Amino acid sequence: MSERTSHRKPTTFKLDDPRVMVISADDTSRPSRGTVQVTPEADPALLPVLVETPVEPSMRRGFRWGTVFWSAIAGLTLLGVGLGITGLIEDLFAKSEGLGFLGLGFAFAAALALSAVAAREAFGLMRLSSIEKLHRRAAAVLLSDDRRESRDIVQDLVKLAHQNPHLARARAALQGHAGDIIDGADLIRLAERELMTPLDQEARRLVSQAAQRVSILTAVSPRALIDVLFVLLASLRLIRQLARLYGGRPGTLGMIALMRHVIGHVAITGGMAASDSLVQQVLGHGIAAKLSQRLGEGILNGLLTARLGLAAIDVTRPLPFTALPRPALADLAKDLLRKRDVEEG
Amino acid sequence: MALRFSDIVEEARLSARALKDYGDHFFHPTVRLGVTGLSRAGKTVFITALIRGLTRGGRFPVFEPLASGRIARARLEPQPDDAVPRFDYENHVKTLVEARRWPNSTVDISELRLVIDYQRPNGADRTLTLDIVDYPGEWLLDLPLLNQSYEQWSSQSLALSRQLPRERLAAPWHAYLATLKPQEPADEQAALAAARLFTDYLGACRDERFAMSLLPPGRFLMPGNLAGSPALTFAPLDLPADGVAPEGSLWAMMVRRYEAYKDVVVRPFFRDHFSRLDRQVVLVDALAAFNAGPAALVDLEAALAGILDCFRIGRSTFISSLFRPRIDRILFAASKADHLHHSSHDRLEAVLRRTVSGAVARAADTGADIDVVALSAVRATREAQVQRGRDKWPAILGTPSSGEIADGEAFDGSTEVATFPGELPGDPEQLFAGNGAFAGLSTAAAEQTDFRFLRFRPPQLESADAQGPALPHIRLDRALQFLIGDRLQ
Numbered sequence: 060m061s062e063r064t065s066h067r068k069p070t071t072f073k074l075d076d077p078r079v080m081v082i083s084a085d086d087t088s089r090p091s092r093g094t095v096q097v098t099p100e101a102d103p104a105l106l107p108v109l110v111e112t113p114v115e116p117s118m119r120r121g122f123r124w125g126t127v128f129w130s131a132i133a134g135l136t137l138l139g140v141g142l143g144i145t146g147l148i149e150d151l152f153a154k155s156e157g158l159g160f161l162g163l164g165f166a167f168a169a170a171l172a173l174s175a176v177a178a179r180e181a182f183g184l185m186r187l188s189s190i191e192k193l194h195r196r197a198a199a200v201l202l203s204d205d206r207r208e209s210r211d212i213v214q215d216l217v218k219l220a221h222q223n224p225h226l227a228r229a230r231a232a233l234q235g236h237a238g239d240i241i242d243g244a245d246l247i248r249l250a251e252r253e254l255m256t257p258l259d260q261e262a263r264r265l266v267s268q269a270a271q272r273v274s275i276l277t278a279v280s281p282r283a284l285i286d287v288l289f290v291l292l293a294s295l296r297l298i299r300q301l302a303r304l305y306g307g308r309p310g311t312l313g314m315i316a317l318m319r320h321v322i323g324h325v326a327i328t329g330g331m332a333a334s335d336s337l338v339q340q341v342l343g344h345g346i347a348a349k350l351s352q353r354l355g356e357g358i359l360n361g362l363l364t365a366r367l368g369l370a371a372i373d374v375t376r377p378l379p380f381t382a383l384p385r386p387a388l389a390d391l392a393k394d395l396l397r398k399r400d401v402e403e404g
Numbered sequence: 405m406a407l408r409f410s411d412i413v414e415e416a417r418l419s420a421r422a423l424k425d426y427g428d429h430f431f432h433p434t435v436r437l438g439v440t441g442l443s444r445a446g447k448t449v450f451i452t453a454l455i456r457g458l459t460r461g462g463r464f465p466v467f468e469p470l471a472s473g474r475i476a477r478a479r480l481e482p483q484p485d486d487a488v489p490r491f492d493y494e495n496h497v498k499t500l501v502e503a504r505r506w507p508n509s510t511v512d513i514s515e516l517r518l519v520i521d522y523q524r525p526n527g528a529d530r531t532l533t534l535d536i537v538d539y540p541g542e543w544l545l546d547l548p549l550l551n552q553s554y555e556q557w558s559s560q561s562l563a564l565s566r567q568l569p570r571e572r573l574a575a576p577w578h579a580y581l582a583t584l585k586p587q588e589p590a591d592e593q594a595a596l597a598a599a600r601l602f603t604d605y606l607g608a609c610r611d612e613r614f615a616m617s618l619l620p621p622g623r624f625l626m627p628g629n630l631a632g633s634p635a636l637t638f639a640p641l642d643l644p645a646d647g648v649a650p651e652g653s654l655w656a657m658m659v660r661r662y663e664a665y666k667d668v669v670v671r672p673f674f675r676d677h678f679s680r681l682d683r684q685v686v687l688v689d690a691l692a693a694f695n696a697g698p699a700a701l702v703d704l705e706a707a708l709a710g711i712l713d714c715f716r717i718g719r720s721t722f723i724s725s726l727f728r729p730r731i732d733r734i735l736f737a738a739s740k741a742d743h744l745h746h747s748s749h750d751r752l753e754a755v756l757r758r759t760v761s762g763a764v765a766r767a768a769d770t771g772a773d774i775d776v777v778a779l780s781a782v783r784a785t786r787e788a789q790v791q792r793g794r795d796k797w798p799a800i801l802g803t804p805s806s807g808e809i810a811d812g813e814a815f816d817g818s819t820e821v822a823t824f825p826g827e828l829p830g831d832p833e834q835l836f837a838g839n840g841a842f843a844g845l846s847t848a849a850a851e852q853t854d855f856r857f858l859r860f861r862p863p864q865l866e867s868a869d870a871q872g873p874a875l876p877h878i879r880l881d882r883a884l885q886f887l888i889g890d891r892l893q
Contacts, residue, residue, distance in 0.1 A: 069856035070797060071810040071823040072790060079822070095792045097822045099801060203466045203882055206750070242750050 072097065176310075183310035187317065190219070190307050193377045201244045201381055209243035213250050219306045219377060220254055229253045248382035255378060259386065262301055262376075266368030267391050269297040274361025278354050290360055297364070298371045305375045317374065324370040365391040414671065418679050422729050425680060434533040435891055436680055438731075441687030442541040442617050442707065443610070443625075446739040446781060448507045450687055451538055452496040453781035453875050454884065455480070455518060462874045464881035469522055469892040471881075476521040483517040483535065485676075491516035491538055500782060501872055504862045511626045513539040513677060522892055532891055537677060541686070542622030545707060546670045547678070547714035549620060554662040558640035561620075565605065565640075568839070569699055569846050570616065573608040577601035577639075586641045586655035594654060595637055595661075599624075602639035613845040615696035617707035623669050635664040679716070683887050684731050686711060687739045690756060694826070694835075694855040697844025701835060705759045708736075712763040733773045735886055736760050741878050742780035743825060743857045745787055745798035749778040749878075751828035758832040775886050780878040784860040790822050797824035802860035810856055817861060826855035 072079050072095050079095045144166055152159030193215055200209045217234060220226045233253045236246070273293050277286045298317055302309050309317055366388055373385075428434070441447050457464060458478040464470045483490060491514040496507040518534040549557060565574040580601050584594060603624045609616035610625065619625065623636060630636050638661040641654070649655040688708065693700040716730050738756045741749050757764070757776045767774040785802035799822045804810070806817030815821070828835075835841055842854040850856075865873035 067797065067824065067827050069810075069824055069826040069853070070790075070799075071813075071821050071856070071858070072799075073813070074801070074820040074822060095790060097799070097801070098789045098791070100787045100789060203885070204879070205882070206753075 180310040180312045183308050183313040184316065187302070187307045187309055187313050189215075190305065190375065190377045193219070194379060197247050197377070198379045200247055201379065204243040206243040206246070209246040213246060216250055216254060216377060222306060223258075225257060226254060229257065247378065251378045251380075251382045255376070255383060258304055258376075259372075259383060262304055262368075262372050263386050263391070265297060265300050265304070266365055266372070266386070269293050269368060270361040270365040270391060273364045274357040276357075277360040278357030286356075286360065290364060294364055294367045297368050298375075301368065301371045302375045305372075305377060307375055317371070320374045321367060321371045324374055325367060362388070362391075414675065417675060421675070421680065425729070432531070432533055433891070434535060435888055436535045436537060436682050437887060438678070438681040438684040439536060439538050439687070440541045440544060440684070440711075441739070442689065442704075443509055444692065445541065445687040445689040447510050447538055447540075447687055448496055449500070450685070450737075450739065450781040450880075451491060451516070451536055452493060452500060452507065453877055453880060454536070455493055455516065456497060456875055457877070457880065457884075458518060458520065460871050460874065462877070462880075464884065466879075467881040467884045468889060470884075474523050474525070474892070476523065478518055478520045481517045481519050481533075483515045485515055488513055488515045488537075488677075490514060491536065497872070500862050500875070501865055504864065506862060510538055510540050512628055513537065513543075513673070520892070524893065532888070534888065537681065539673075539677065540622065540626060541707075541711065542619065542625060543670075543673055544622075544678075544711045544714055545618065545620040546622045547674060548710055549666055550670055550674070554659040555643055557620075557662065558643055558658075561640040562642065564618070567699075569614060569697075570605075570609060573614070574605045577605045581640075581642055584641060584654065586643055586658075587650055587653050589652055590654045590657040595639070595657060598639035598641075599637045612692070613696060615692040615700040615704075615846075617693075617700070617704045618710065621665060621669075623665070630669070634661050635668045638662050638665065678714070680729060681731055682729065682733075684715065684734045685883065685887065686734065686736050688736060688756060688759075689740060690738050690752065690759075691740050691743055691825075691855075691857040694828075694842075695845055695853070695857055697846040697848075698835070698837075698839055698841045699846060700844065701759075701841075705836070708759055709762060712760065712766075731772065733775075733887060734763075734767070735883055736774070736776045737883060738776070738778040740780055740857075741778040742783040742785045742802075743800065743860070744778075744828070745800060745824075746878075747798055748828050751830065751832070752778045755828065755832040755835060758836065773886075777879055777883055777886070779880055779883055781875075781880055782862055783876040783878050784863050788822055790824065799824045802858075802863075804858045805861050808858050809850065810858055812851070815858075821858070823856075823858055825857045826853075 074081060074097065076095075078093065079097060081097045081099070083098070148159060148162045148166060151162040193212060196208065197212055200212060213233065217230055220230050230253075233250055236249060273290055276289055280286055280289065295314065295318070298321060299309065299314060302313075302317060307313070307317075369386060369388060369391070373380075425434075439447050439451055453462075456462065458470070458475075459480065461470065469475050480493070489512060493516060499505050499507045515538070516536050518536065520532045520534060522530055522532065524530055552560075564570065565578070571578075577598070580597060584598060606619045606624055608614070609619055623630060627636055638658045641658055643655065649659055686708070688704070690701075690704065693704045712734075715734060736756055738752050741752060744752060753776055756778070760774070760776065764774045764776075785800040788799050788801050790797045790799040801820060801822050803818065803820050804815040804823075806815060808815050810821075810823065839847075843852055844855070845853055863876060865875070
């Protein structure tokens with residue numbers, strides 16, 4: 060019965076009572092003694108609802124002829140290759156038996172390796188899509204506040220986090236809350252705070268590191284072509300690192316899919332960002348750019364990489380940003396420019 | 405009980421009806437949505453808000469078809485059943501918005517047909533007909549009578565009336581009952597007096613201070629056009645454990661009238677309305693039980709268990725929809741969630757979930773979906789933090805209806821108050837711990853209760869456009885998504 064002692068009795072205050080004051084939430088003045096302050100809260104139902112733009116439009120229109128076409132072409136190619144190899148081995152056997160067996164051995168090794176690679180790719184793709192699904196489900200629960208579904212999502216998240224040994228403590232803390240009565244949306248927010256905080260920090264570090272590296276290297280590189288190649292490689296590396304960090308292990312096909320999503324995401328969010336923060340940052344540091352054109356280009360390339368990295372975070376992160384702030388380009392740009400200024404100075 | 409001929413005939417009639425409905429629905433997809441709840445649970449308000457939200461477009465972010473814009477429009481159409489009163493939607497809206505009063509309570513079955521034009525996600529145009537059937541939950545409590553004989557029902561009712569706190573209320577009837585001798589020749593006046601005292605006792609149990617729920621037969625409290633007929637003029641008798649009713653005795657008369665009640669009242673309702681439902685919402689006013697005390701809560705639990713036993717639940721299959729329609733989704737909704745701060749909504753949900761836990765387990769076996777939600781169809785309050793010195797309360801702001809009393813003060817219906825209604829425990833089991841679990845109006849004085857949920861007036865709404873204002877709500881969209889979201893795919 061220990062709960063009974065802390066039990067609060069029902070109370071009612073009339074608002075037209077002179078001792079009752081209705082104040083607004085941002086009023087921080089000290090209340091006078093003996094009065095009752097009533098602070099109306101914003102209506103949670105009327106707050107703007109954070110709806111994520113889907114990473115990829117999930118609408119499926121009719122029969123997918125394109126898929127059929129590519130599958131058929133791939134099948135034909137495979138058959139052709141198989142036929143070629145069979146012909147080769149037959150020829151080898153005709154020349155000498157030893158050569159024939161050697162060729163057969165190579166063919167088997169190649170087939171084995173191919174199936175292993177294919178399995179790994181498929182596995183990587185599956186993981187990516189399961190993370191994406193998790194992201195979508197979490198976004199839906201934030202809207203619907205469904206408790207049972209949020210429990211399932213947290214279970215899946217914990218399973219995912221199990222592969223990252225640095226999250227052991229956060230995972231245990233989250234599992235401690237599993238039995239509590241928490242609103243569906245609140246549980247997702249709790250999971251985000253517990254599990255994603257260390258990962259987000261690491262992700263931010265990775266992105267700003269990559270951006271710095273790109274900006275320095277493109278500032279000193281002699282040719283534009285090398286710039287382009289380097290930016291491409293650095294962004295691929297960054298995306299792979301981020302995907303690993305958040306629990307996906309993409310293979311080659313997975314990387315292609317991810318790259319597509321990331322670029323799509325940049326395209327969706329791109330216009331907005333380019334019009335404010337990016338231009339501001341570049342113009343604000345116009346003096347640096349005037350000092351040296353190459354330096355300005357370097358900063359621009361670094362910022363582009365950072366933007367790509369941020370888009371990659373959005374795509375690879377298993378939970379949408381709600382409780383934690385989304386890392387903004389401005390923060391990363393500040394890191395980048397500060398570093399630059401220090402070097403300049 | 406052995407299968408009787410009348411039962412077989414009844415089943416055959418149900419199947420024939422289902423087959424005809426299936427043919428109709430094949431070309432015009434139809435969902436029959438039953439809305440029920442014990443009296444004062446908020447059925448009328450729920451339906452009014454639901455229709456208004458669908459026809460006029462409300463703020464329903466979780467109800468996917470409306471939020472994503474796939475619903476082109478929803479319109480009211482004449483209902484198919486000619487013998488059932490129409491749900492008086494227009495007047496209810498007027499009462500709510502203009503007079504700021506809650507609509508009158510449901511005393512009879514009523515129906516309304518809503519036709520929804522929508523596009524499927526792949527672009528095809530479709531139409532869904534939604535028949536909303538509103539009926540008093542008390543009628544549901546009659547359905548178990550179909551499987552009970554008069555003797556069984558009589559002994560059960562008597563046993564129930566001898567428990568606290570009912571015993572005090574039943575005292576006049578008990579006193580009269582002691583003078584009746586079942587074996588003696590029938591006396592119409594004795595039957596009339598017994599029925600009247602029995603009805604008075606049921607009415608007293610429903611009073612706000614006790615808020616009992618399990619009060620069959622339901623028609624005694626809302627007789628409608630049957631008032632005074634022999635089918636409603638019977639009462640339990642103190643009967644010997646075994647033995648048969650002597651011919652011409654009071655006992656035999658009661659048995660005949662009890663059977664007549666089943667034939668005239670219960671069976672037609674079951675056949676014509678209840679057995680044809682596809683989806684069901686059961687609204688539960690748990691707050692009234694918190695006001696009244698632990699006995700009311702236990703009673704509510706028993707009543708809900710009784711209601712659940714009546715539903716034919718299970719996943720709809722082709723065969724079942726041909727011959728024996730089933731309810732495949734039931735939503736239990738703790739209504740009036742706006743009387744609590746939102747931080748307590750989950751605790752309210754947990755209490756309701758605990759109350760229907762048996763049913764949820766059973767439904768999981770049959771493949772039907774059961775969900776529990778704390779909602780408010782029309783939100784009458786705002787939320788606030790109240791601070792006095794070091795004490796802080798999560799409170800709600802609203803205008804109590806006139807005549808409501810808190811802390812010894814009566815309200816006039818125009819004063820706004822901030823109220824903290826009491827704290828729901830984190831573990832619902834605490835509330836079910838027995839008679840001393842918490843203090844309610846039925847046992848304690850008004851100042852010592854653990855909960856005080858005031859009744860608020862509907863909110864003041866500004867109307868921005870010609871159609872009138874949208875009604876604010878809590879989680880009505882989630883309820884809709886659960887009930888008909890899948891049929892709009």
